[in-house]
Amino acid sequence: MTSNPNSPARGELELVRRLRDLLSPGSAHGTTLIGFGDDMSLLDATPPPLLWTVDMLMDGVDFDSTRHPWRAIGRKAMAVNLSDCAAMATVPVAALCAVALRNSLSMDDALDLVHGAHEYGLTFQCPIVGGDTNSWDAPTVVSICIAARCEPGGRPVGRDGARPGDRIWLTGRVGGSLLGRHMTFEPRIATALQINRRLAPHAMIDISDGLALDLARILEASGCGAVLEEKALDAVIHPDADRLSTQDRRTPRDHALQDGEDFELIVVLPADAPADECERLQLLPLGTMVGEDGLWLATSGGQREPIAIRGWEHFR
């Protein structure tokens, strides 16, 4: 188009042209051919099956463009999708990125947003290979769709395989992510793949909406309940949850149970999973799956109390 005398020199065409230049390193990666500049992008990963997922982030809800640099926002938009890959123990392959940019955004900000997503994806060999650029007068929206494959001989880990007697583990401490970790977390892909290779997990999920709410999703899908041990629960409280609780009236434990966007994994393993492997992967024990419905706390005093299934929920 640059050689075309009738062509406009700015606007969406220019943005797409600059994105294409920016994203061209993606073409170097084996399984995917760049599709920028066609109506669809080629997605050729073997062996099948492929899996795919989408996550949409909105300014003022999932990030704050008055506080966060656009590059960091792009990174988060990619990272939440990579975390979905981790949740199912899959290997990310490629991504599409659709944006609705607020009209007041500069070209550089728009490029930073997509570049931030792309360069973070590349650290997982997951380039952006296509997308859709739009603008409007409302706050910016970014939606990334990611495709992933299984490891050779591997299988995707769902939510519905948990059984009474299974043990519940976390890949890290939770709570208070709002203090900053929700923008900078590392998707647990490497850990998830190792868990899937060595520990035959029965169910996994990433904590996007809160430990209680996301664990409840496993309970619903698997048709059982869970008992968390008080001491174990207190041991997975992140220091940020303590810090945040000094700023509001909520306890550190409530932050650990109900704060969204920790992006650690809840991992359900058979009771006889080798303890040394769990330790080597730095998994933190949390409790046990039970046959009766519900989510419960087993107190140190020997009581069983219900845990509120509350967390981040859209469209209340």
Add this chain to the structure above:
Amino acid sequence: MTSNPNSPARGELELVRRLRDLLSPGSAHGTTLIGFGDDMSLLDATPPPLLWTVDMLMDGVDFDSTRHPWRAIGRKAMAVNLSDCAAMATVPVAALCAVALRNSLSMDDALDLVHGAHEYGLTFQCPIVGGDTNSWDAPTVVSICIAARCEPGGRPVGRDGARPGDRIWLTGRVGGSLLGRHMTFEPRIATALQINRRLAPHAMIDISDGLALDLARILEASGCGAVLEEKALDAVIHPDADRLSTQDRRTPRDHALQDGEDFELIVVLPADAPADECERLQLLPLGTMVGEDGLWLATSGGQREPIAIRGWEHFR
């Protein structure tokens, strides 16, 4: 979750639950397994390669929720993606749907939106198999990502294969889609597949941003120019372009060249493509590819005039 005494009965969880019920017919279709209720959806289409694309629609820009029913809006969100499949002569397989719902939307409106997309996708054997639900205080956004395959022995048709001497055709008349057709158009998938089987097309694109702008994309990708014949151009002007021109100061020809969202296909065929096949597929001739850059009108008087490459462009 319904059996869980601690569970909330409304909000996002309830929306997702109702969506799952609504979308379950998708599981009946062969190539795709339903993934609602997991972190990713299975996408298992053979043979490879797969292609994928994404389109994002925003309230007040691509549709007007004060005028259009939510079901029709969902239909359009799916149809623009299906049109991308048509543009490359691919067969749609499955879709993901991400939404940012304005908080004031009712549950029924939200369901209508997704259901409208899903039921229209099903008419092309392309169910929604997963997605992401969000809400916020700004206007509603819907983003659909679609995956498609080639026909056995077929190949996807790109934008970069046009050569000087090739003939340019349209699958239908264009202009004035704003009067209503932008919400009700039929993606040209069946025609595109027949063209790909019988006519060995060199390049194709669907008209989303305007005949001039989208044809220019083929010119850029293929590195050549095009001359449209005045009589042929006037013959592809849709009656809606005439009607709209009585309401504004633009000519019917300008509407035909610059109006977006016609979703007819621009088809570039070798000069010796069989005329009877073109006629049987009701293709409309438009002009010829040339070696020199630019987009030109060959007037009936024997002049050659430049055509402005103008159309719908975001982020101006």
